[in-house]
Amino acid sequence: MKITFPHMGNMYIPVKGLLEYLNLDIIVPPPSSQKTLNLGVKYGPEFACLPLKLNLGNLIEARELGADTIIMAGGVGPCRFGLYSQIEKEILSDLGYVYDCLVLEPPDKHLGQFIMRLRKIIGTNSWGRVIEAIKFAYQKAYAVDIIEKKVQYLRPLEKKVGTADSIYRHILNTINDAQSINSLQEATNLGILKLDQVPQNINSEVIRIGLIGEIYTLLEPFVSFDIEKELGKLGVHVTRSLYLSEWINSHLLMNYYKKEHSKPFAELAKPYLNYFVGGHGRETIGYAVGFAQEGYHGLIQIAPLTCMPEIIAHTLLPRVKENYRIPILTIYVDEQSGKAGLLTRLEAFIDLIRRQNNNRRIVQ
Amino acid sequence: MRIGIPRALSYYKYFPLWKEFFTKFGAEVVVSPPTNKKMLDLGSKYVVDEICLPVKVYFGHVNYLKDKVDYLFVPRIVSVERNEYTCPKFMGIPDMLVNIENLPKLIGPTIDLTKRDNKLWKVVLEVGSLFSKNTYLILKAWSDASMSLKKYNQDWLNQSFPEELMITNIDKKEQGVLNIAVIGHEYILYDKFLSMNLLEKLAKLKVSVFTIEMVNQKTINKEVSIIPKKIFWNFAKNAIGAAFYYNKMGEISGFINISSFGCGPDSISNSMTVHHLKNTQITKPILNLTIDEHTGEAGINTRIEAFYDLLKRRVV
Numbered sequence: 001m002k003i004t005f006p007h008m009g010n011m012y013i014p015v016k017g018l019l020e021y022l023n024l025d026i027i028v029p030p031p032s033s034q035k036t037l038n039l040g041v042k043y044g045p046e047f048a049c050l051p052l053k054l055n056l057g058n059l060i061e062a063r064e065l066g067a068d069t070i071i072m073a074g075g076v077g078p079c080r081f082g083l084y085s086q087i088e089k090e091i092l093s094d095l096g097y098v099y100d101c102l103v104l105e106p107p108d109k110h111l112g113q114f115i116m117r118l119r120k121i122i123g124t125n126s127w128g129r130v131i132e133a134i135k136f137a138y139q140k141a142y143a144v145d146i147i148e149k150k151v152q153y154l155r156p157l158e159k160k161v162g163t164a165d166s167i168y169r170h171i172l173n174t175i176n177d178a179q180s181i182n183s184l185q186e187a188t189n190l191g192i193l194k195l196d197q198v199p200q201n202i203n204s205e206v207i208r209i210g211l212i213g214e215i216y217t218l219l220e221p222f223v224s225f226d227i228e229k230e231l232g233k234l235g236v237h238v239t240r241s242l243y244l245s246e247w248i249n250s251h252l253l254m255n256y257y258k259k260e261h262s263k264p265f266a267e268l269a270k271p272y273l274n275y276f277v278g279g280h281g282r283e284t285i286g287y288a289v290g291f292a293q294e295g296y297h298g299l300i301q302i303a304p305l306t307c308m309p310e311i312i313a314h315t316l317l318p319r320v321k322e323n324y325r326i327p328i329l330t331i332y333v334d335e336q337s338g339k340a341g342l343l344t345r346l347e348a349f350i351d352l353i354r355r356q357n358n359n360r361r362i363v364q
Numbered sequence: 365m366r367i368g369i370p371r372a373l374s375y376y377k378y379f380p381l382w383k384e385f386f387t388k389f390g391a392e393v394v395v396s397p398p399t400n401k402k403m404l405d406l407g408s409k410y411v412v413d414e415i416c417l418p419v420k421v422y423f424g425h426v427n428y429l430k431d432k433v434d435y436l437f438v439p440r441i442v443s444v445e446r447n448e449y450t451c452p453k454f455m456g457i458p459d460m461l462v463n464i465e466n467l468p469k470l471i472g473p474t475i476d477l478t479k480r481d482n483k484l485w486k487v488v489l490e491v492g493s494l495f496s497k498n499t500y501l502i503l504k505a506w507s508d509a510s511m512s513l514k515k516y517n518q519d520w521l522n523q524s525f526p527e528e529l530m531i532t533n534i535d536k537k538e539q540g541v542l543n544i545a546v547i548g549h550e551y552i553l554y555d556k557f558l559s560m561n562l563l564e565k566l567a568k569l570k571v572s573v574f575t576i577e578m579v580n581q582k583t584i585n586k587e588v589s590i591i592p593k594k595i596f597w598n599f600a601k602n603a604i605g606a607a608f609y610y611n612k613m614g615e616i617s618g619f620i621n622i623s624s625f626g627c628g629p630d631s632i633s634n635s636m637t638v639h640h641l642k643n644t645q646i647t648k649p650i651l652n653l654t655i656d657e658h659t660g661e662a663g664i665n666t667r668i669e670a671f672y673d674l675l676k677r678r679v680v
Contacts, residue, residue, distance in 0.1 A: 045631055045632070045634070045635035046631075047625070047626070047627070047630070047631035047634075047654070048631045048632065048635070049628075049631075074593075076447065076594070076596055077447075077448070077449045077596030077597065078449035078450075078451065078452050078455070078596065078597060079452070080628050080629075080631070080632055082596060083593065083595070083596075083632050083636075085593065086591065086592070086593035086636070087632055087635060087636060087639075090635075090636065090639045090640075091635075091639070094639060094642075103593075272459065273456065273459045274458075274459055275440060275442065275455055275456070275459070275474060276455070277452040277455045277456045278449070278452045278455070279452070281452065281456070305414065305626075306414065306626040306628060306631070307628075308451065308452035308453060308628040309452050311412060311414050311415050311452075311453070311626075312452055312453065312455075312456035312459075312460065314412045314414065315411050315412050315415065315456070315460045315463065316456075316459060316460060318463075319462070319463075330412075332414065
């Protein structure tokens with residue numbers, strides 16, 4: 001049995017950690033690339049959202065490497081993501097690829113069946129061992145996030161562009177290779193130490209941008225054209241509304257680990273959006289308000305084209321913009337998006353924010 | 365008291381229910397006229413470009429009604445069945461409406477029956493309390509209203525179109541040359557502007573049309589159960605179930621799928637339908653029509669006629 005899973009940014013690190021801890025055979029699909037996208041676009045439904053196409057591409061590429069079992073997350077609505085597993089299975093079987101599939105989702109009828117399927121995959125491992133493995137995977141996700149936040153902070157400040165990112169790539173590899181809690185701790189500490197030594201410009205004026213939107217486009221640099229790195233080059237400190245470990249903690253581990261600061265995004269979204277609309281629609285509005293209250297200079301919303309919850313959020317964002325006088329840029333991505341167009345829009349947006357800041361300073 | 369109901373989205377499914385309920389309390393129900401180009405243009409101003417056509421039209425209808433009524437009835441229909449949702453756009457409608465200036469007072473109850481303990485009667489009492497303090501009267505009005513909805517739905521189940529939809533020149537009793545199943549949201553199919561009069565065009569070609577609403581819920585649930593994963597959108601579930609059912613019906617010779625560009629549930633349900641229909645022994649042609657504000661009528665006509673010719677050649 002060779003297990004694979006679709007990519008989503010750095011998610012492969014904790015998932016690989018989890019499965020290897022259980023001594024399972026695992027095939028990490030090649031990182032999402034143009035080839036992945038082409039495969040997904042070719043075989044996926046035309047009007048489906050971008051993450052589905054990339055997931056499909058990942059699974060086809062993994063198949064070529066010999067994988068035969070899929071583990072992926074699911075859902076019970078109303079976002080399309082909940083049906084990804086079903087539709088991907090159907091398309092793959094049309095292509096002649098028969099996969100075993102374990103979908104991690106709240107079971108609506110067959111709890112027993114779910115446990116049986118889980119048991120089939122984890123083999124002879126004891127439940128205790130599984131719990132240990134989950135804890136280990138969470139620690140990995142957490143370590144990745146600590147490092148990533150540090151890199152986001154350094155990007156606009158570093159003297160030589162790209163220093164932090166090259167260290168970042170290296171640390172990700174060592175975290176990925178860590179086999180035990182101890183070596184993981186070591187890798188993280190070493191990473192922090194290295195990043196602390198990156199030479200910084202002290203006087204540079206940093207713009208703070210909150211990146212909000214749909215989870216996949218936030219976490220997967222391939223679809224967002226490395227938007228965080230590009231913003232970093234423009235002198236922007238990016239903070240995302242969502243980090244992988246926080247999402248794992250709140251959605252898969254039922255907040256087992258205490259959050260350092262939990263923003264009540266549902267409360268913040270209240271005047272604008274009073275009900276959940278699936279996906280991350282309410283989070284997008286809530287965090288937009290949160291970032292605005294914390295004095296961020298601007299917000300960028302990113303989502304796949306036709307994403308339903310984000311369209312609702314997009315419709316409501318102008319009122320946040322008016323109330324807090326904060327510039328907001330919305331970017332939709334699909335297989336037709338190009339990097340040059342995105343960069344032009346980002347540059348214009350950041351120029352606008354800088355000018356606004358200067359004007360404000362003159363008035364004061 | 366004048367209560368406005370936009371002729372869009374959930375109107376086509378529930379209008380008789382609401383009308384009966386409100387008139388029981390002596391309110392005057394004002395419905396916006398059938399959709400036209402101007403409504404779409406005005407509606408598009410209040411929402412983002414990326415949103416689907418029916419929602420833009422909904423905003424157009426609300427905009428039309430806003431200075432003609434005292435109240436607007438704009439329910440937030442989250443779910444009409446346990447563990448099933450409508451669509452995120454239905455769920456966000458009352459919040460998005462605030463983009464329109466000078467709105468009258470909104471009656472916007474939240475209807476969410478996903479959980480077992482969320483009861484519909486609580487919503488009924490909440491809305492009814494605007495008109496009357498008498499719980500008995502409210503529940504009586506509700507039961508009368510439910511009856512008229514039942515009659516409305518019964519018309520469909522009897523293989524005909526309810527009068528309220530104002531679909532003329534379609535005589536279902538006359539045996540058509542061809543039978544085609546038309547799968548699409550009722551708010552597209554029965555909106556003559558959005559569907560470009562699809563139903564009447566088919567009628568002119570002497571085609572008998574079968575729609576999702578003509579299949580009863582029990583059959584739909586049975587048909588859908590061959591998909592191992594629960595389809596959590598109510599509308600998409602009905603569409604898939606009806607398509608499976610019509611596929612088995614010998615006299616149906618083809619399918620027309622009509623959906624709006626950017627419709628999330630349809631993107632998935634169409635693909636699932638096609639996958640399953642392809643994997644049965646029966647092969648029936650499927651025509652996919654996708655509409656948005658740039659769709660030209662001539663193009664749609666050509667495709668319908670070509671599809672008609674194709675089916676005719678196969679059948680005869």
